[in-house]
Amino acid sequence: MSYTIEAILIMGLVTLLCRATPFIFFMKQRPPAILDFVQRYIPPMIMTILVLNSFKTLRFDRAPFGLPEIFSALAVAALQLWRRNALISIVGGTGLYMLLIRLL
Amino acid sequence: MRSNPEQTRVGVLGPAFTASIPVLLGYSTIGIAFGLLVVKAGLPWFLSPVMSIVIYAGAAQFMAIGLLAAGTDIVQMAILTLVINARHMVYGLSLLDRFAVCRRWKGYLIYALTDETYGLLTTVSPPEGARAESFYAAVSALDESYWVAGSLVGAVVGGLVPAEYTKGLDFALTALFVVLLVEQVRSIRRVEPYAVATAATVLAFVLFGPTNLLVVAILLSIAGILAFRRRLA
Numbered sequence: 001m002s003y004t005i006e007a008i009l010i011m012g013l014v015t016l017l018c019r020a021t022p023f024i025f026f027m028k029q030r031p032p033a034i035l036d037f038v039q040r041y042i043p044p045m046i047m048t049i050l051v052l053n054s055f056k057t058l059r060f061d062r063a064p065f066g067l068p069e070i071f072s073a074l075a076v077a078a079l080q081l082w083r084r085n086a087l088i089s090i091v092g093g094t095g096l097y098m099l100l101i102r103l104l
Numbered sequence: 105m106r107s108n109p110e111q112t113r114v115g116v117l118g119p120a121f122t123a124s125i126p127v128l129l130g131y132s133t134i135g136i137a138f139g140l141l142v143v144k145a146g147l148p149w150f151l152s153p154v155m156s157i158v159i160y161a162g163a164a165q166f167m168a169i170g171l172l173a174a175g176t177d178i179v180q181m182a183i184l185t186l187v188i189n190a191r192h193m194v195y196g197l198s199l200l201d202r203f204a205v206c207r208r209w210k211g212y213l214i215y216a217l218t219d220e221t222y223g224l225l226t227t228v229s230p231p232e233g234a235r236a237e238s239f240y241a242a243v244s245a246l247d248e249s250y251w252v253a254g255s256l257v258g259a260v261v262g263g264l265v266p267a268e269y270t271k272g273l274d275f276a277l278t279a280l281f282v283v284l285l286v287e288q289v290r291s292i293r294r295v296e297p298y299a300v301a302t303a304a305t306v307l308a309f310v311l312f313g314p315t316n317l318l319v320v321a322i323l324l325s326i327a328g329i330l331a332f333r334r335r336l337a
Contacts, residue, residue, distance in 0.1 A: 003175065003178070004147070004151065004172055006178060007168070007171075007172060007176075007178050007181050008151070008154065008155055008158050008159060008168070008172075009158060010178055010181065010182050010185075011155075011158075011159045011164060011168055011181060011182070011185045012158035012159045012160075014182050014185040014186050014189065015159055015160070015161045015164060015185060015189045015192070016214075016215055018186065018189040018190055018191075018192040018193050019189075019192045019193075019195070019196060019214050019215065019217045020196070020214050020215075021193045021196065022193060022194075022196030022197045022199075022200060023196055023200065023203065023210075023214055026200055031197070031200065034330070034333075035197060037330075037333055037336070037337070038197070038326055038329060038330065039197040039198040039200070040198070041292070041296075041297040041329050041336070042194055042195075042197060042198040042326075043198055043226040043227070043288055043292075044285075044288040044289070044292045044297040044298060044301070045297045045298075045300065045301040045304075045322075045325045045326075045329065046191075046194070046195070046222070046223075046301075046322065047223065047227075047281060047284045047285040047288050048285060048297070048298050048301035048302055048305070049301050049304070049305050049318065049321045049322060049325065050219060050223070050281040050284075050285075050318075051278070051281045051282055051285050052301075052302065052305040052306075052321075053305070053317055053318055053321070054277070054278040054281060055278075056309065056314040056317055057314060069275075069278070072275060072278075072279070073278060073279070073282050076279045076282040076283060077282050077283075077285075077286050080282070080283050080286040080287075081286060086123070086126065086280075086283045087122065087125055087126070089279065089282075089283050090125075090126040090129070090276055090279040090280055090283060091125075091129075091276075093275070093279040093282070094129060094272070094273065094275045094276045094279050097272050097275040097279075098271070098272035098273065098275070101271065101272050102272075
């Protein structure tokens, strides 16, 4: 048991250090101009990567060819552009996905 | 107009809860799946919520189940955790200014910075007149409570919930990222970051496959966006 507790504590510590690194590093000084430039474009780049990352295990070579995921994601984007209500977009898209994986 | 902190906290809970509902759908179902797997791997049930509180990083926790059950060397587990969670170093960079005004909750906000919470904090604005820090803390704490509750329920009674009813609910997290991406497109109307990130992800997938896709894609996209520094300035 002490091995398990130790391992979990170490993993928690490493995770916390990852999250805290930029705040520790730039506690006293401003980040250099180049990082200041990069950080402005990190949110749009990360969101793009996180969306694509959700699809990394899709199999396009066999039924249903990733169609439930792609249709539902497009539906989410369309709903969001149309109504601009995150809740409607997400609940609607997730509902459509749950329906499609049971039908296709 | 200034309100006292108690009023402010009440004022942010509603908007924070609304913002966090997609995470509620995703975290509770994925948390239940996590709890189920912990018990199935032969680990004691209480380790599920303990890991969700101490580690609080989904991908690393799923990886840890197999490693713990196999008795993997602790140094190796630390290195694997570092590789999986290195992306969080980048998240903090774009939150330095937002968190600069935070005092009481700053440590908690940093500890609780998951992919989904990061997405909400960088995209959703705090309600008018409320303290930003209180809103950030409320969103973060709600998200964490869904994850911990899900992993507890999954470990204790997960076997009783028929999986076919909840199958597909985890798509809510993909949907959340799509919504956050649409909102980013609304506020940052330049094609470069999206094109660079897409190219970086495809390249990372071709070069290294699905494992560690996130960290490789993020590093490549940062290198890529620097090439457009002049154009975007």
